[in-house]
Amino acid sequence: MQRILISILALSIVGGALAQQIRIMGYGGQDPAILVRLLDEVIGAELAAEGITLSYEPLEGDFNAALFNALSAGTAGDIFYIPVETAPGIIATGKVLPLDGLIDTSPFIDSLVEAYTVDGSVYGIAKDFNTLAVFYNIDLFLEAGVDVPDEHDTWETFADKLRGVDALDDDVYGACLPAGFDRFGAFAFAAGWDTFDEAGVSNLLDPAFVEAVTWYTDLVREGAAIQPSDIGQGWTGGCFATDDVGVAIEGAWMLGFLRNEAPNLQYGTTFMPIGPSGERGNFLYTVAYGINADSPHRDAALRVLEALTSPEAQQWVLEQGLAIPSRTELADNPFFLEGTPEATANAIVFEGAADGNVLGFQFGNIGTDWMTPINDALVAIMTGQASVDEALTEAQRDLTALTQRAR
Numbered sequence: 509m510q511r512i513l514i515s516i517l518a519l520s521i522v523g524g525a526l527a528q529q530i531r532i533m534g535y536g537g538q539d540p541a542i543l544v545r546l547l548d549e550v551i552g553a554e555l556a557a558e559g560i561t562l563s564y565e566p567l568e569g570d571f572n573a574a575l576f577n578a579l580s581a582g583t584a585g586d587i588f589y590i591p592v593e594t595a596p597g598i599i600a601t602g603k604v605l606p607l608d609g610l611i612d613t614s615p616f617i618d619s620l621v622e623a624y625t626v627d628g629s630v631y632g633i634a635k636d637f638n639t640l641a642v643f644y645n646i647d648l649f650l651e652a653g654v655d656v657p658d659e660h661d662t663w664e665t666f667a668d669k670l671r672g673v674d675a676l677d678d679d680v681y682g683a684c685l686p687a688g689f690d691r692f693g694a695f696a697f698a699a700g701w702d703t704f705d706e707a708g709v710s711n712l713l714d715p716a717f718v719e720a721v722t723w724y725t726d727l728v729r730e731g732a733a734i735q736p737s738d739i740g741q742g743w744t745g746g747c748f749a750t751d752d753v754g755v756a757i758e759g760a761w762m763l764g765f766l767r768n769e770a771p772n773l774q775y776g777t778t779f780m781p782i783g784p785s786g787e788r789g790n791f792l793y794t795v796a797y798g799i800n801a802d803s804p805h806r807d808a809a810l811r812v813l814e815a816l817t818s819p820e821a822q823q824w825v826l827e828q829g830l831a832i833p834s835r836t837e838l839a840d841n842p843f844f845l846e847g848t849p850e851a852t853a854n855a856i857v858f859e860g861a862a863d864g865n866v867l868g869f870q871f872g873n874i875g876t877d878w879m880t881p882i883n884d885a886l887v888a889i890m891t892g893q894a895s896v897d898e899a900l901t902e903a904q905r906d907l908t909a910l911t912q913r914a915r
Contacts, residue, residue, distance in 0.1 A: 528808040529561045531585035533575065535795075536566035542830060550824045551815040560808050572598075572875070579603040579800075586803040587812060590632045590796045592623050592868045594875050598798070599624075604631045605799040610810055615835050616817075617861045623868030624796050632796025633817050636831030638759035639790045639860030640694050641853060642666075642781070646774040648754045652676045657755065659779045663698075663723055666781035667732065673754035674732045683733040683755040684747030685724065687886035689879040690869065691744070691757050694790050696720040697865040698783025704872065710911070712882065712904040719784060722896050725889040735890060749773065759793060760832055760857040763850050777853040779863060788864030794834070832858050874914045881906035 532543070543564050547555075555561070565585060567574035572594045578584040579601050590598050598604060606629040607613070613621045613630050617637075624632035642657050649656045654672035661669070670682025685691070693703075699716040711717065727733040734753065741747045748756035749770035756762070757780075766773060780788040797816060799809045815821060822833035826843050832854060833841075844855035860866065871878035884906075885899035894902070 528559060528805045529563055530587060530805060530809050530812045531563050531565060532797075532812075533565045533567055533578065533585035533588040535571060535589060536568045540564050540566055542825075545828075546816075546821060546824060550821055551818065555812065555815055558808075558811065560812060562812065576601070582802065584800050584802075586800050586805050586809040587797055587816075588800065589635075590624065590798040592634075592792060592794045592796070592870050595624055595632065595796070595868075595870055596626065597873045597875060599626050599631045600873060603801050605801040605803070605806070606631060607633070607799070611813065615819075615837060617834055617836055619792055619861050619866050619868075620794055620796075620834050623792055623794065623870065624798075632798040633813060634794045634796045634834040635817060636822075636825060637792055637794035637834055637861060638761060638832060639792060639857050639866065640691065640757050640759055640780060641856045641860060642778045643748060643756045643758055643762065643853070644776050644778070645748065645751065645754050646776055648673050648676065648680065648751070652754075656776055657778050657781070661778075661781040663695075663781050663783055667723070667727060670727065670755060671732045679752060681732065681734040681739075681753045683727065683757070684736055684739075684741070684744040684753040685728055685733040685757070686736055686744060687883060687890050689882045689886075690791070692720070692724050692882075692886060693867075694757070694780055694788075695724050695783065697789030697791075697867055698780065698785060698787060699789070700783070700785035700787075700865070702865075703867060703870075708872070710878070710907055712885075712900050712907065716784070718896060718900060721886070721889065721900065725886060725896065728890045729892070748775075760854050763853055764829075767850075775849055777849070777856050779856060779860065782864075785865065788860075790860050790864060790866045792861060792866060792868045794868070826854075872914075874910060877910060878907070881910065 547562060575588060608629050611633060620634040620637055621630060624630055644657050652673045654669050657666060657669055674682040696717050699720040701714055701716040704710055728735060736743055736747050739747060739752055744756040745758055745762045745765050747753045749766060780790055782788055797813050799813060803809050819835060822835050822838060825831050826833050839858060844851055881903040885903035888894040888899045889896055
């Protein structure tokens with residue numbers, strides 16, 4: 509039904525003069541409705557004048573499994589989403605068109621382009637992205653008489669501020685820290701650690717990684733921070749909305765949640781703290797548009813990709829509060845300078861893509877299963893079931909076995 513809706517919308521603009529229809533495969537949820545609006549309000553008339561219409565096919569359920577199946581069966585769309593976490597595996601199928609010489613990647617944030625670069629070739633253009641930032645509860649810090657987190661914080665000063673808020677009350681904690689690499693990993697990068705070394709190996713016993721794990725888990729073990737589940741929450745945003753924690757490490761996706769669930773919460777946002785490496789660490793969470801190497805409408809698909817990631821399209825997406833744009837030229841956009849908590853948060857998330865050791869949220873051909881041994885280790889340490897050395901030794905063994913099976 510969603511595919512038909514978008515096609516009808518496009519045809520009404522074209523007036524029936526359909527030359528080429530480009531199929532786009534992406535997520536369900538709000539994405540189909542967003543594409544309809546983007547087509548209707550921004551790029552539809554221009555594409556229609558060129559005889560191009562769009563149909564959107566949401567892949568429900570396990571998107572990655574559905575996309576791999578479609579690529580294997582030869583039924584994939586002309587354009588499809590490439591999530592950063594599974595990009596290496598999708599590109600390895602040979603079904604993604606290299607964009608070198610076909611699309612100008614220079615207007616886009618370097619780290620986003622790098623996340624979709626394999627052996628020197630670019631395979632996707634990020635449609636939008638997120639990074640992590642420090643969200644803090646202004647009232648709790650004021651009540652504790654502690655300076656709010658700021659861009660100059662190191663791990664040491666940041667931890668001291670969390671301890672100051674924790675001292676307020678037995679039911680208040682400095683931060684909500686989950687036992688997951690999807691948040692902890694940014695701190696490992698700030699210690700100078702990379703997901704894979706030059707040989708493609710993940711070394712969890714690297715001193716930098718051990719230092720990051722120790723610092724992160726110690727905050728929970730000493731009580732300055734709490735895991736979400738320990739206060740009946742499923743994620744850090746839920747913790748933050750309750751006024752039980754001073755800090756949450758999240759991306760701009762939390763803004764809509766806070767708007768709906770905690771409209772009276774007074775919060776601020778700042779950059780991730782500076783780690784032992786002298787830099788901040790951060791993740792790039794993103795999805796790119798890729799083009800099917802077997803598309804019978806390659807030129808039209810390239811034209812659609814350009815339109816979907818054009819300055820006009822990204823400006824519209826930004827103004828709607830839907831996502832952070834991937835083009836560098838939008839860094840000074842007036843939207844970021846409005847002075848509201850949401851605008852400030854969005855600006856900090858945008859700048860986070862080029863601030864420090866920023867790596868894509870991806871794990872080679874293994875995919876997100878790569879995180880499981882580390883997540884298990886963090887749980888074991890935070891709950892006192894194992895020491896840092898014991899947990900990481902076991903995690904390294906499990907990760908090595910997982911890597912060998914994936915080869």
